[in-house]
Amino acid sequence: MDIKLDPSRDDLPLMANTSHILVKHYVLDLDVDFESQIIEGTIVLFFESGNKFKKQSSSTEETYPSESNEACKFRTAEPCHIPVTNTRTVSSKMGYNDFVICGKGEKDTSGKDGNHDNQEQASGISSSKYCCDTGNHGSEDFLLVLDCCDLSVLKVEEVDVAAVPGIEKFTRSPKLRNQIVRELVALPADRWREQLDYYARCSQAPGCGELLFDIDTWSLQIRKTGAQTATDFPHAIRIRYTTKPQGRSVTWTSDQSGRPCVYTMGSPINNRALFPCQEPPVAMSTWQATVRAAASFVVLMSGENSAKPTQLREGCSSWHYYVTMPMPASTFTIAVGSWTETKPEICSSNDLATERSFSPFEADFRYVGVCGHMEYPCRFQNASATTQEIIPHRVFAPVCLKGACQETLLPLIPPCLSAAHSVLGTHPFSRLDVLIVPANFPSLGMASPHLVFLSQSTLTGMSQLCGTRLCHEIAHAWFGLAIGARDWTEEWLSEGFATHLEDVFWAKAQQQLAPDETQEQQELRACLRWRRLQDEVRNSPEDMQVLRPNKEKTGHVSDSGSSVIKHGLNPEKVFMQVHYLKGYFLLRFLAKRLGDDTYFSFLRKFVHTFHGQLILSQDFLQMLLESIPEERRLELSVENIFRDWLETSGIPQPLQRERLAGAECGLARQVSAEVAKWVRVNRRPRKRKRKETEVLEKVRHRWCELVVKHKYTKAYRNVERFLQEDQAMGIYLYGELMVSEDARQQQLARRCFELSREQMDRPSAEVVAEMLF
Numbered sequence: 001m002d003i004k005l006d007p008s009r010d011d012l013p014l015m016a017n018t019s020h021i022l023v024k025h026y027v028l029d030l031d032v033d034f035e036s037q038i039i040e041g042t043i044v045l046f047f048e049s050g051n052k053f054k055k056q057s058s059s060t061e062e063t064y065p066s067e068s069n070e071a072c073k074f075r076t077a078e079p080c081h082i083p084v085t086n087t088r089t090v091s092s093k094m095g096y097n098d099f100v101i102c103g104k105g106e107k108d109t110s111g112k113d114g115n116h117d118n119q120e121q122a123s124g125i126s127s128s129k130y131c132c133d134t135g136n137h138g139s140e141d142f143l144l145v146l147d148c149c150d151l152s153v154l155k156v157e158e159v160d161v162a163a164v165p166g167i168e169k170f171t172r173s174p175k176l177r178n179q180i181v182r183e184l185v186a187l188p189a190d191r192w193r194e195q196l197d198y199y200a201r202c203s204q205a206p207g208c209g210e211l212l213f214d215i216d217t218w219s220l221q222i223r224k225t226g227a228q229t230a231t232d233f234p235h236a237i238r239i240r241y242t243t244k245p246q247g248r249s250v251t252w253t254s255d256q257s258g259r260p261c262v263y264t265m266g267s268p269i270n271n272r273a274l275f276p277c278q279e280p281p282v283a284m285s286t287w288q289a290t291v292r293a294a295a296s297f298v299v300l301m302s303g304e305n306s307a308k309p310t311q312l313r314e315g316c317s318s319w320h321y322y323v324t325m326p327m328p329a330s331t332f333t334i335a336v337g338s339w340t341e342t343k344p345e346i347c348s349s350n351d352l353a354t355e356r357s358f359s360p361f362e363a364d365f366r367y368v369g370v371c372g373h374m375e376y377p378c379r380f381q382n383a384s385a386t387t388q389e390i391i392p393h394r395v396f397a398p399v400c401l402k403g404a405c406q407e408t409l410l411p412l413i414p415p416c417l418s419a420a421h422s423v424l425g426t427h428p429f430s431r432l433d434v435l436i437v438p439a440n441f442p443s444l445g446m447a448s449p450h451l452v453f454l455s456q457s458t459l460t461g462m463s464q465l466c467g468t469r470l471c472h473e474i475a476h477a478w479f480g481l482a483i484g485a486r487d488w489t490e491e492w493l494s495e496g497f498a499t500h501l502e503d504v505f506w507a508k509a510q511q512q513l514a515p516d517e518t519q520e521q522q523e524l525r526a527c528l529r530w531r532r533l534q535d536e537v538r539n540s541p542e543d544m545q546v547l548r549p550n551k552e553k554t555g556h557v558s559d560s561g562s563s564v565i566k567h568g569l570n571p572e573k574v575f576m577q578v579h580y581l582k583g584y585f586l587l588r589f590l591a592k593r594l595g596d597d598t599y600f601s602f603l604r605k606f607v608h609t610f611h612g613q614l615i616l617s618q619d620f621l622q623m624l625l626e627s628i629p630e631e632r633r634l635e636l637s638v639e640n641i642f643r644d645w646l647e648t649s650g651i652p653q654p655l656q657r658e659r660l661a662g663a664e665c666g667l668a669r670q671v672s673a674e675v676a677k678w679v680r681v682n683r684r685p686r687k688r689k690r691k692e693t694e695v696l697e698k699v700r701h702r703w704c705e706l707v708v709k710h711k712y713t714k715a716y717r718n719v720e721r722f723l724q725e726d727q728a729m730g731i732y733l734y735g736e737l738m739v740s741e742d743a744r745q746q747q748l749a750r751r752c753f754e755l756s757r758e759q760m761d762r763p764s765a766e767v768v769a770e771m772l773f
Contacts (some may be wrong), residue, residue: 196288278329374612388421437454495618
């Protein structure tokens with residue numbers, strides 16, 4: 001079952017057998033150790049099983065062989081060499097915020113009590129002849145498959161949820177463990193707090209028998225002897241594990257103030273090197289997590305609550321977060337570091353009133369419409385939340401960037417949030433933290449539930465770059481998070497929408513702009529994106545330019561639920577923008593066809609219909625076309641859009657015709673004239689004034705491109721500094737330095753790479769190394 005892939009060019013496997021059993025909730029209990037650069041602890045998974053998870057779509061040829069055809073070796077727990085968390089039964093008076101009783105250094109008593117079901121496993125069954133059946137159609141034991149990579153799994157056990165005091169209060173079968181979990185995961189949304197509390201209590205219940213497990217490159221496989229179906233398999237299991245220092249889901253580095261930190265940076269393998277999980281997006285779950293770290297650190301995480309530290313013992317603090325909206329495990333995000341919160345100097349009472357938080361607990365649940373998603377405490381059904389223009393927000397950064405955040409970022413958040421609300425309506429999430437991440441972050445930004453990462457590059461210069469990027473990440477709250485792609489190859493459903501909406505949000509956030517100025521600004525950005533798209537199409541593989549590469553097989557999975565993500569492990573893909581750009585131009589094309597008022601009115605309706613759900617391209621396009629009167633469709637159809645925009649490489653023909661017919665906007669002409677002027681100036685030998693260089697430093701990435709292009713050696717120090725401090729944008733400069741075939745520039749590129757490579761994330765380092773050597 002050990003699938004060998006070349007991580008430099010192959011697809012990403014999603015191994016979890018989600019068609020048979022689904023994780024409904026995760027409880028993580030973790031310690032962060034900066035000295036050894038590992039995260040260690042336990043994760044408890046609560047499952048729901050049943051035939052309703054069977055996919056209607058057929059298997060595709062691109063999925064991996066069924067696990068049931070593989071011979072698997074299983075083992076019981078390896079000796080545990082790390083400090084563990086006590087798993088004794090907890091008091092019935094314990095609140096959900098207090099469910100971690102102790103931290104490191106206590107003796108592990110799990111597996112010693114209540115082994116009445118699994119005594120036969122004590123002998124350590126291990127057989128290469130054992131046939132692994134992931135379904136419920138054979139006579140062999142059921143095999144649970146989780147996505148897992150770069151983890152050391154130390155122990156897997158069933159959790160005796162029946163031993164939790166008070167569990168009989170809400171279950172009809174207090175002695176049947178699986179039935180207890182079934183009833184727990186099925187509690188209605190208005191009992192979310194009670195549900196979280198019992199999840200916490202159950203996660204700390206004693207073990208009642210170790211489970212056999214095996215781990216390979218991409219997955220963790222678990223079985224219980226005698227459990228032949230998913231229904232019989234334990235519905236609550238505890239996994240004790242530790243991450244590895246070189247695990248690809250998190251980055252251990254130093255922030256801009258030189259202090260250690262660790263964070264999830266959007267790895268191509270997602271979170272499977274942070275915790276064992278079900279990666280396929282269909283496995284939408286909730287979670288709660290307690291994370292312990294030294295008291296000097298701040299823990300930020302995807303969570304509905306603005307967590308505050310709890311002092312456990314001298315020098316150690318605990319942080320607790322939870323999420324009640326089911327989300328794919330890939331959206332879980334964590335950042336631990338010596339972050340400093342940046343607060344506004346003056347906070348008016350009006351701001352406080354506008355930003356009052358409406359948590360699910362406080363919601364009056366006056367229903368304002370019927371939702372189509374699975375049940376959870378939904379803000380779209382809370383009349384108060386629907387009118388909240390600005391949600392509560394915080395800004396964190398290394399101490400050396402606190403001033404820049406206060407000056408540039410903090411004032412932009414309220415108008416950008418308000419602008420987003422005016423366009424799309426209800427904010428899907430109740431609050432927002434924004435963190436300026438370390439210099440090795442490979443992107444300008446990344447959005448997760450309740451938490452946005454921004455590169456320090458967005459703080460340079462004027463507010464334009466910071467504002468537009470902030471709007472882009474805010475847009476992901478709706479498209480990418482609240483509404484996700486059912487097939488991850490359809491990235492345009494996230495990035496295309498966010499790119500299109502960033503212009504709309506930013507235009508509304510800049511209230512001082514006249515309508516004609518807004519129009520010209522957007523046309524200029526469209527012109528720049530058009531040129532960028534042309535460059536990308538010329539310089540990238542054709543098969544990576546297609547927005548719907550699986551075509552009619554999009555959304556299909558194997559019988560077990562496993563699948564592959566096309567090009568998911570190709571390091572070049574991280575730096576490609578075709579899904580952003582072609583998706584943006586498609587939505588711009590459709591908005592023009594309908595007219596802005598009609599299009600954005602439809603978009604609000606679409607958000608209200610599909611929030612909390614996963615979609616495919618046809619879900620959006622079919623609903624859109626149904627809202628257009630037949631006489632205005634002008635040969636628009638789902639099939640035509642697939643053919644012209646989504647399933648072909650290169651420039652879409654409708655876009656090609658539009659750009660050829662359109663005249664260049666006024667701002668674009670001004671920019672062209674300014675470029676021509678600087679070209680003439682560069683040809684004349686003269687001394688550059690200090691002030692000119694300072695002005696150009698405000699647009700450092702553009703300045704560095706000019707320095708490289710014109711071989712302005714006196715400013716090479718600016719390029720060197722940029723490559724080390726702004727890695728989110730500097731990657732592209734390595735290519736410019738190498739293609740020039742100038743020995744001095746190539747030497748500069750190699751020197752900068754040697755200084756930075758240890759801090760770079762693996763995909764970025766691989767791409768740059770391929771350029772240089």
